[in-house]
Amino acid sequence: MTKTDVLTLAILGSLSERPLHGYQLRKELGSQLGPFRALSYGSLYPCLKRMVAAGLIAADGDAGDEPVRASASRRSRIAYRLTDAGKAQLGEELASAGASSWDDDAFDVRFSMFTKTDSVTRLRILEGRRSRLAERLEEVSDSMRRARDRADAYTSELQRHGLERVEREVEWLDKLIDQERSAPGGQQPNAATGGTTSRGENHA
Amino acid sequence: MTKTDVLTLAILGSLSERPLHGYQLRKELGSQLGPFRALSYGSLYPCLKRMVAAGLIAADGDAGDEPVRASASRRSRIAYRLTDAGKAQLGEELASAGASSWDDDAFDVRFSMFTKTDSVTRLRILEGRRSRLAERLEEVSDSMRRARDRADAYTSELQRHGLERVEREVEWLDKLIDQERSAPGGQQPNAATGGTTSRGENHA
DNA sequence: ACAAGTTGTATCGGCGCGATACATCGGAAC
DNA sequence: GTTCCGATGTATCGCGCCGATACAACTTGT
Known part of the structure; x- marks a missing residue:
């Protein structure tokens, strides 16, 4: 359901x-x-x-995609x-805006539909995703600390790189969260829809 | 097979x-x-x-992992x-070092076993991965150029971020390839381990 | 005129995942 | 001392997703 x-x-x-x-x-x-x-x-x-x-x-x-070529036996x-x-x-x-909105596979999909989403929900998803990533950050550094000597150089390098990748995404999210906070209405470069968006309760 | x-x-x-x-x-x-x-x-x-x-x-x-507790009914x-x-x-x-060595899901596994791999193969895999990523770079920028106006701001941002991520990984690979070329014997990134690493048939 | 590529729908086998079940063991709580 | 919880440990089931594949009709290049 x-x-x-x-x-x-x-x-x-x-x-x-x-x-x-x-x-x-x-x-x-x-x-x-x-x-x-x-x-x-x-x-x-x-x-x-x-x-x-x-x-x-x-x-x-x-x-009803191609108005041309009306008759005949369409494919x-x-x-x-x-x-x-x-x-x-x-x-x-x-x-x-539940956990299923910021899982790895789901987040991109939700994000790409953000123009259809109200600002409050956008912010919640962004922040949810951020905290999920923060958890991961913890896990990875823990794992690296624990495996300090046991791991060979290549495995360590792989983990280091993985960690960096997650850190980058956190930075990206922080940037987006900032923007969302400072322009909660739905401010987008080329979407001039002055619509139904904010009514009442926005702004945390 | x-x-x-x-x-x-x-x-x-x-x-x-x-x-x-x-x-x-x-x-x-x-x-x-x-x-x-x-x-x-x-x-x-x-x-x-x-x-x-x-x-x-x-x-x-x-x-034979735990030498202690010899007798009794082990789990x-x-x-x-x-x-x-x-x-x-x-x-x-x-x-x-075939295409299956640098696919998304396979590369990490192969990389984490690099200490078991000879230098020539390591380099081939690294370069294979790099060229796969370069293809992607092309695809993504093409796709972004093509969708210029049609895409909304969030979708564009998602694509931009994706592109950046791939670029980062290419840089990472370049660094590794450089290191591998200058120290093909079995030298690892930043491991001062004068230890157990290479034994036997290393160096092609 | 003919080949080759693109658009288009559809299925099949296999694999990975999350959930779940069930057992045993160590230790902490009381 | 016993009770209960959490880690260890093996195993399966359903289901979604993927890659491969097949087949058909339209389009374009030569």
Whole structure:
């Protein structure tokens, strides 16, 4: 119920913009989350099926993507669109900020949908992610201290590098948290939507 | 045959030091590759079974780990040790430097076993990894250039950060490659260990 | 006109993960 | 002294994800 898996959430997000079929969806998500971690069809299509079965999305015969070439026998394609249940689920998910929002695999997805998220939730997720990373920092340095002599130079170097990588991400998050605090409304370079965002309770 | 999967390789490496049972193995590997990506029993035990079936390892009744408390009914544990076939497989794998040595998930494992690897192979793996990362760099900047206006600020920021991360790793590799070139014998980063490191056939 | 590449949907086997279960042992609490 | 908790230890189940693969129709280059 409350356990929307990451891929489902990502698809929900993409389809909220416009209907898409599988192939497009894959490209979209692939480049959204960086070209690495490109999602495979072996996960996509089964996931779409699950979502249809769950009533979150519906399959239309075709996507209204290319207004040109109206008649003739179009290549077979299946366009998916959000149902009301899907929209509801997405909204619910976007408003939430639990541990599942800052796990390794989930954080990127949530972050890439931040324009659809209100400022308070954004901040909560950013901070949650930061504290998760801080835990890791502890674990790694502990582990390095403990293994001081036992570990060979290459293993140590690997750990050192891993530690550094996490430290960098913490710095990145700190920067983002700062920005979010100083401009909670939804201030983005090229999104001039003067919308519904802040009402009442924001600002910690 | 030639397709040794990553977990198998990691286990082969750990067991080459001394016999271990599952629980120890998990800790060992977990801290070797950083405390994150802690390997689960749901993969470990099945993998051990596969390896036994393949003849790479053998199961003894007990590990000779704690010389104290000789008698009595020891807790049930199964110590695994490498067979000759396992040693051969490990040796073969360590001498090889194919694409499977610098994939995302495999590289760390190979790197953490570098003390067991000769200098020429080390350099090949390091350079292979570097060029893989260089490809990614290209892909990401392409993707960012292409999505210039379409992407919202958060998605762009995510991509920018991803790019930076890859750049950092390339720098790290460059440093390592430099060190490896200037001290091919078995010299390690900052290890003043005049100790146990190289014995036997080092230096190609 | 024909080949080659791109778009598009779909499944299969296998593996890794999280959850879970169940036993034993050491030590701390009371 | 006994009771209970947490670490040690082995094992399995379901399920999601991946890589490989197959197949079909459209598009473009030559």
